[in-house]
Amino acid sequence: MPVGAVIEFSNITKRFGDVTAVDDLSFTVEPGRVTGFLGPNGAGKTTTLRMLLGLVTPGSGSATFGGLRYHDLPHPLATVGAALEAASFHPGRTARNHLSIYATAAGLPQARVAEVLRLVGLAEHGAQRVGGYSLGMRQRLGLACTLLGDPGVLVLDEPINGLDPEGIKWIRGFLRDMAAEGRTVLVSSHLLSEVQQSVDDVIIIAKGRLVHRGPLSSLETQVAPQVVVDSPDRAALASALTQAGVVFSQGRTGLLATAADPARIGHIAFTAGVEVSALHRQKKGLEDAFLTLVEGSDSL
Amino acid sequence: MLLRAIRAEFAKLLTTRIWWILAAVLFGYIGMLSGGLAALFAGIQSGAIDPSAAGTGSQGTPPLGSLPPLVYSFASSVGYVFPVLLGALATTGEFRHQTLTPTFLANPRRAQVLAAKAITLFLAGGAFGAVALLASVGIGALVINGFGVDTLLGDSDTWALIGRTLLAMALWAAVGVGLGVLVPNQVASIVIVLAFTQFVEPLLRFASMFTEATAGIGKFLPGAASDALVGASIFTVASPVGGAAAALDWWQGGLVLLAYAAAATIGGYFVSWRRDVT
Numbered sequence: 277m278p279v280g281a282v283i284e285f286s287n288i289t290k291r292f293g294d295v296t297a298v299d300d301l302s303f304t305v306e307p308g309r310v311t312g313f314l315g316p317n318g319a320g321k322t323t324t325l326r327m328l329l330g331l332v333t334p335g336s337g338s339a340t341f342g343g344l345r346y347h348d349l350p351h352p353l354a355t356v357g358a359a360l361e362a363a364s365f366h367p368g369r370t371a372r373n374h375l376s377i378y379a380t381a382a383g384l385p386q387a388r389v390a391e392v393l394r395l396v397g398l399a400e401h402g403a404q405r406v407g408g409y410s411l412g413m414r415q416r417l418g419l420a421c422t423l424l425g426d427p428g429v430l431v432l433d434e435p436i437n438g439l440d441p442e443g444i445k446w447i448r449g450f451l452r453d454m455a456a457e458g459r460t461v462l463v464s465s466h467l468l469s470e471v472q473q474s475v476d477d478v479i480i481i482a483k484g485r486l487v488h489r490g491p492l493s494s495l496e497t498q499v500a501p502q503v504v505v506d507s508p509d510r511a512a513l514a515s516a517l518t519q520a521g522v523v524f525s526q527g528r529t530g531l532l533a534t535a536a537d538p539a540r541i542g543h544i545a546f547t548a549g550v551e552v553s554a555l556h557r558q559k560k561g562l563e564d565a566f567l568t569l570v571e572g573s574d575s576l
Numbered sequence: 577m578l579l580r581a582i583r584a585e586f587a588k589l590l591t592t593r594i595w596w597i598l599a600a601v602l603f604g605y606i607g608m609l610s611g612g613l614a615a616l617f618a619g620i621q622s623g624a625i626d627p628s629a630a631g632t633g634s635q636g637t638p639p640l641g642s643l644p645p646l647v648y649s650f651a652s653s654v655g656y657v658f659p660v661l662l663g664a665l666a667t668t669g670e671f672r673h674q675t676l677t678p679t680f681l682a683n684p685r686r687a688q689v690l691a692a693k694a695i696t697l698f699l700a701g702g703a704f705g706a707v708a709l710l711a712s713v714g715i716g717a718l719v720i721n722g723f724g725v726d727t728l729l730g731d732s733d734t735w736a737l738i739g740r741t742l743l744a745m746a747l748w749a750a751v752g753v754g755l756g757v758l759v760p761n762q763v764a765s766i767v768i769v770l771a772f773t774q775f776v777e778p779l780l781r782f783a784s785m786f787t788e789a790t791a792g793i794g795k796f797l798p799g800a801a802s803d804a805l806v807g808a809s810i811f812t813v814a815s816p817v818g819g820a821a822a823a824l825d826w827w828q829g830g831l832v833l834l835a836y837a838a839a840a841t842i843g844g845y846f847v848s849w850r851r852d853v854t
Contacts, residue, residue, distance in 0.1 A: 323854070330684050331677060331853040347684045358681055364674040366592055373591035381584035381682035421678060 278428035280307025280460035281342035281355065283328065288337035290323055290484075297323045299484040300337070305462050305477075307428070310455045312475035312492075313464040316570055320484040321464045322361060325433050329358050341429055353382040357422030358431040359415075367407030371398060371417050374406060375424060384425055392420040397446070411438035419450070429460040436470045448474045468495075468566040482570045495565040502558035505541050506530030507550050516548035517541070530554050581683055581692035585666075588675075589700055594665055599707050602658040606650055607711035614647045614716045618723035644728040645737055645808040647716035651708035652744045653809040656802055657773045658708070659701035659745050663752020664769055666697055667844075668762035676853050690849050694753045694841055701749025705742040713738065737807050740826060744802045747833040751798065754840025760848045773799070795824050798836050804829030 283305035290298040298320040305311045315321050326332040328339040330346035338345060341356055349355045365374055375389040393402045396416040401409070406417065415438060422430055436444055451474045455461045465471045468478070478495060480488040488495070504527060507513040514531060517524050522544065524533040533541055538555050545552045589595055619625030621643065670676045683689055717727040728734045752769070759765045777799045784794025794800055803809035804824040824832065 326852070326854065329681060331680055333852060349684075352684060353682055356681075360677055364677040366669065366673045366675055368592045368594075370591070373587070377584050377587045377591065378678050378682040380587055381581060381679065383580050 278354075278426050278457075278459060280428040280458050282306060283339070283341055283429065283431075283460060283462060284343075285324070285328070285339045286337055288324065288327055288339055289335045290320075290327060290332065291335050297484050298327070298334075301481065301484070301486055302337075303479050303486060303489050305460055305479070307460040308455055308458050309476040310451050310461045310463060310471075310474050311477040311479060312468070312471045313462055313479050313481075314468055314471070314566065315464075315466065315481040317466050319466075319481050319570075321466075321481065322433055323484075324481070325358070325360065325431055325462075325464060328431065329356070329360075331360075351382070351425065353378070353384060353425035353427065355425070355427050356429045356431060357425060357427040359418035359422045359433065359435060361433040361437070365406040365409075365414065365417065368405055370403050370405055371409070371420070372402040374417070375420060378421060379424055382425060388424050388426075392423045395423055396420045412440055412443045415439055415443070415447075419447075428458070430454055430462065432461075432463045434464055434466070436465060444470075468563050472562055480566065480569055487569045492562070495562045495569075501537075503533045503538050503541050504530050504554060504556055504558050505533060505538075505545065505552065506554035507545065507552055509550060512548070512550045513545060513552075516544055516550050519548070520544045532558065577685075578688060578692060578695075581685075581688055582696050584682070585689075585692045585696035586700075589666055589696060592669075595662060595700070598658050598662050599704060602655055602704060603707050603711045605711075606655045606708050607715045609654060610647050610650045610712040610716035611719050613650070614643075614719040615723070617643050617647070618720045618725045622723040622725055624723055642808065643725065644717070644720055645734065647720065648709070648713045648734065648737060649741065649803075649806050649808040650716070651705065651712040652741045652748075652806045653799075653803055655704075655708040655712075656745065656748045656799070657769065659697075659704045659749035660752040660755070660769050660773065661766065662700060662704065663697040663749040663754075664756040664765045665752075665762070667693065667753050667756025668760055668765045671760040671848070672762045680853060686850055687845065690753075690757065690841065690845055694750050694837070697749040697753045698746045701752075702742050702746035704749065705745030708745060709738055709741055740806050740830075743830060744805045744833065747805075747830065747837055748802065750837035751833065751840060754837050754842075754844055757844025757849050758840050758847055760844075796832055798833060800824075801829040801832035801836075805833060 285304070286302050288298060288301050289296070301324060313321055313325070323332060327334045328346065341349065346352060346356065371393065372389055375392065376386060379386055379388055390399070390402070393399050396419050398413065398416050398420060401413065406414065409417065415435060419435065422432070435447055439447060451461055451463060455476070463471055463475065472492065475492055477491055478488065479486070505513065506529060510531070514524070517531065517533060522533050522541065524531045538557055542552060542555055616625065670679060679689060680686060717729055720727050755768065756765055759768060777797055781794050781797055781800055784790040795804065801824060805826050807826050823829070
């Protein structure tokens with residue numbers, strides 16, 4: 277069974293001209309867990325992953341697998357399997373030949389080619405030219421490539437992009453299985469909702485900077501609870517809340533009171549003699565917490 | 577390790593269709609040209625065709641002994657653009673289809689990958705040379721023999737020419753790899769190959785022949801070096817000053833061509849190959 281290595285980014289920075297794509301990023305990714313690497317498009321996720329894989333040279337800092345840079349790994353494909361967003365296939369080449377070339381280059385047995393094609397469900401399409409593949413099939417071929425060396429670390433850039441619902445279900449199970457076997461699994465996405473069912477930990481970046489890291493559940497505590505309250509006489513309700521010292525804002529469906537539980541707001545309205553037409557706790561999902569974190573970085 | 581990289585590069589080359597399409601066109605083109613011109617010249621020399629009817633006059637007819645080498649040398653003097661294209665396409669295709677990403681993931685030693693590609697294409701260029709010779713010698717000799725003119729195939733000089741043609745074609749493919757890393761844009765690379773080999777260089781070579789000074793520079797042009805290496809060419813025959821005097825020795829020509837390939841490949845390594853793959 278392959279052993280997962282710890283991925284470590286230390287103070288990694290990359291500038292393209294005047295633009296700082298990745299700014300002093302430091303975090304670790306643990307084996308045996310699925311780690312979501314999240315951020316909006318253009319946040320620097322792909323650049324960070326490409327620096328990890330030695331495809332882009334960092335301006336400063338380093339990224340390592342168990343202490344070794346990608347370039348220094350004795351058997352790179354047997355240590356790390358990476359699928360990057362760009363479709364890196366020659367359209368005129370068959371999937372089998374594509375995999376065979378990189379198995380040869382990495383010194384892996386040719387028997388792995390048929391095995392990984394079967395693992396990702398492409399066994400019957402191996403002799404087909406990749407040019408005729410659907411986006412979902414290309415994603416699967418990318419995954420097949422990552423599995424060639426049976427590596428302990430998987431680095432996947434937006435693997436869910438372009439998959440149909442069946443494919444999404446399949447890849448979620450795949451990620452869970454890989455982590456359960458003790459592998460390190462790092463998956464990037466620009467949508468938390470895409471990966472929230474499969475990830476244990478999240479690392480969130482925006483504008484090249486780390487804005488949050490921790491277990492998925494840590495995101496919930498990031499959002500202040502809110503109560504929505506409304507009245508036919510909104511002005512009276514507003515003055516009652518102000519008098520009681522409740523901070524609130526005007527929402528589309530009523531007043532949004534920060535902190536507080538609904539019972540207290542109801543009590544305030546009742547004692548002020550204001551009729552209440554709506555009163556409920558605002559359901560803020562993880563996605564909102566994610567967006568708040570990401571947008572909050574604007575003020576940095 | 578290098579051997580592994582070379583095997584992977586061979587697999588890349590042979591798993592797309594471009595190599596045999598180029599080889600087929602090369603064979604057809606050189607075969608037609610060698611067969612046609614062999615028929616014309618051998619016909620004139622054997623008296624089967626009246627020189628005035630051919631419109632060339634006796635001036636345009638090469639001396640009897642030089643006809644077979646001239647025809648055989650079409651393999652490289654005309655066919656050299658094919659290995660250059662093969663090398664340039666093999667290299668620029670990696671940029672165009674973004675296959676540099678899986679390539680460098682499987683083998684992060686980029687200089688080794690480029691060296692393996694140059695060696696692979698050098699060998700493939702040699703194979704293209706064999707295909708071109710099959711056309712120029714195979715068809716050319718048949719036609720020459722058909723007119724009763726000596727094919728010179730029993731002559732060791734002819735076989736030396738054939739060997740040097742293989743070397744020239746191999747070097748041209750390596751030049752193509754160098755051009756591909758120097759100009760990674762595939763369309764730009766192809767345009768440069770075609771414009772330079774079919775128009776710019778022939779013009780420069782022709783122009784440089786008129787004075788001693790420019791001829792001294794012109795003989796270092798890649799096409800001139802290649803013809804010097806092979807030892808016979810339609811260009812040296814057509815030279816107004818007398819091509820032989822202006823040409824390099826065959827081994828010098830080979831070294832000049834090798835220098836072009838090495839300089840372009842090493843330059844391209846710094847210009848594109850070791851850059852960030854985004």
